[in-house]
Amino acid sequence: MIDPAFTLEKKTAIVVGAANGIGRATALAFAAAGARVACRDVEEPGAKATAAEIEQGGAQALPVHLDVTEGASCRAAVAATVQRFGGLDVLLYGAADSDRTATVLEMDEAAWDRVIRINLTGAFLMVKAAIPPHPGARRTARPRAP
Numbered sequence: 001m002i003d004p005a006f007t008l009e010k011k012t013a014i015v016v017g018a019a020n021g022i023g024r025a026t027a028l029a030f031a032a033a034g035a036r037v038a039c040r041d042v043e044e045p046g047a048k049a050t051a052a053e054i055e056q057g058g059a060q061a062l063p064v065h066l067d068v069t070e071g072a073s074c075r076a077a078v079a080a081t082v083q084r085f086g087g088l089d090v091l092l093y094g095a096a097d098s099d100r101t102a103t104v105l106e107m108d109e110a111a112w113d114r115v116i117r118i119n120l121t122g123a124f125l126m127v128k129a130a131i132p133p134h135p136g137a138r139r140t141a142r143p144r145a146p
């Protein structure tokens, strides 16, 4: 339940992992709060379904395929969002993967590396892509310590 006083009017948000779970719920909540929402996911049909639901509610949405394991895909997702909506204000990272069936003893290194890449490195790559100067980027300066 989102606080009715919370507003994202005229803000643009990228929601990573928008096809399912927390990402999907957050994308819908951001749209309900007035945001334009770029719905990103490696699962493209799911991202499109979330975007369609947002547009049916009267808000703007942009579904785009994103694989957070690839830096180029992260940069392209940010660029497409800025091009479409003219800026970027909010980044929500909800991409995740896990092997719920395997214990530590059963899980091999490749599977471990993939989980780390999606759950951790992908967040780094998306933040890195979102922060560099690009047309329309808005930054908030951190206050200096007294």
Ligand SMILES: NC(=O)c1ccc[n+]([C@@H]2O[C@H](COP(=O)([O-])OP(=O)(O)OC[C@H]3O[C@@H](n4cnc5c(N)ncnc54)[C@H](O)[C@@H]3O)[C@@H](O)[C@H]2O)c1
Pocket: 016, 017, 018, 019, 020, 021, 022, 023, 040, 041, 042, 043, 046, 066, 067, 068, 069, 094, 095, 096, 097, 118, 119
């Ligand atoms: N759901 C809960 O109640 C809950 C509670 C606490 C913590 N968490 C944690 O929050 C995170 C998200 O949980 P969730 O339930 O929303 O997960 P989820 O599996 O429902 O959603 C994750 C999304 O990430 C996407 N994704 C996977 N690989 C990707 C990639 N390479 N590029 C782009 N997108 C990719 C998936 O397609 C999926 O849509 C997980 O780390 C989970 O452990 C969840």
